[in-house]
Amino acid sequence: MRKLAFLVLVLFFALVNNIAFSKEHDSGSATAAPEKCPKLQASTVFVADKGKKGSAGKLTESHKNAESQGWNFDEMSLYIEDGDLQGFYVTYTRPHPCNNK
Numbered sequence: 001m002r003k004l005a006f007l008v009l010v011l012f013f014a015l016v017n018n019i020a021f022s023k024e025h026d027s028g029s030a031t032a033a034p035e036k037c038p039k040l041q042a043s044t045v046f047v048a049d050k051g052k053k054g055s056a057g058k059l060t061e062s063h064k065n066a067e068s069q070g071w072n073f074d075e076m077s078l079y080i081e082d083g084d085l086q087g088f089y090v091t092y093t094r095p096h097p098c099n100n101k
Contacts, residue, residue, distance in 0.1 A: 037098035043071060046079070048087040059088065066092045 047062050049055045063073060071092035079086045 038096045039099070040093045041096045042074065042091055042093045044089055044091045046087055046089055049085050050087075055085075055088070059090070062090055066090075070094045 043066075045062060045066075047055070047058050049058075059076075066073070071094045073090070074093045075091040077089045079089060
């Protein structure tokens, strides 16, 4: 009877030790996958429709500034408040820096 109790006790400790080892081993191997590099980087600027220069001149200047920094025109949206044109939201994109490696 004592031999059977001893055998059950040894098997119990072996099982507990195995479970603890597997949990410890699994937590170490559960590292996050590396993030994928996004294809594009985007930037949106607001160009106000006020002043002497007018909208066309301000938009042209905004496009030139963006192009000189490597940005390409992507999209433009009007901003109208109370029926009056207030300005433009202009979005520019360029390849994400991690794609240049």
